Amino acid sequence: MNKVKVLVEGYAQEHEDFEKVSPSVVLIETDRFKIIVDPGFNRKELLDSLERENLRTDQIDFVILTHTHLDHSILAGIFENAVILDSGDQFLQNGIIKRQENSMFEGIEIIPTPGHDQFHCSILIKTENMGNILIAGDVFWWLDAYEPEKDFESLLNLDDPYMKDKVALIESRKKILEISDYIIPGHGKMFKVEKQKIS
DSSP states (O other): OOEEEEEEOOEEEEOSSOEEEEOOEEEEEOSSOEEEEOOOSOHHHHHHHHHHTTOOGGGOOEEEOSOOOHHHHTTGGGOTTOEEEOSSEEEOTTSOEEEOOTTSSTTEEEEEOOSSSTTOEEEEEEETTTEEEEEEETTSOOOTTOOOOOSHHHHHTOOOTTOSOHHHHHHHHHHHHHHOSEEEESSSOOEEOOOOOOO
């Protein structure tokens, strides 16, 4: 059965003349594979989190990128044996690009969720104990200083100053709120979805 562990809890902090950020770095373990979602760009933080799990970079089979903003993706290449996946393609370490297969992993689905970025995707994982966990990337994120309410209306209207398409982003948010029991945002703590009808 699929297991999901947040290796680095995402954060976004504004300082006077810089921002300090990390995406949520997530480990998915299936019966066959070890998968990292959004390895981020803080090498020490990533390697320390792997060491706590007794994992080496060469043991990771796949890296999935929710989108290619550098704060989420720049460390993908340190996993020397991994196939890198995005919303539609597989990038092998020998220069080969292949189209994505819809059923590569049992109980794991890569879902297009445009809006923050036109090629953004989210990852839905079926688990035994927690139901459907969704790794949302930056479909949902917030600054540490602002912890949003988790009701549907607040989540649908959450501000995103970097979004490319507001209409698409709201539709993506509706879609994933309907299918998720828990959501891991791009920057912020995992939260439980309170079910209600979305109009």
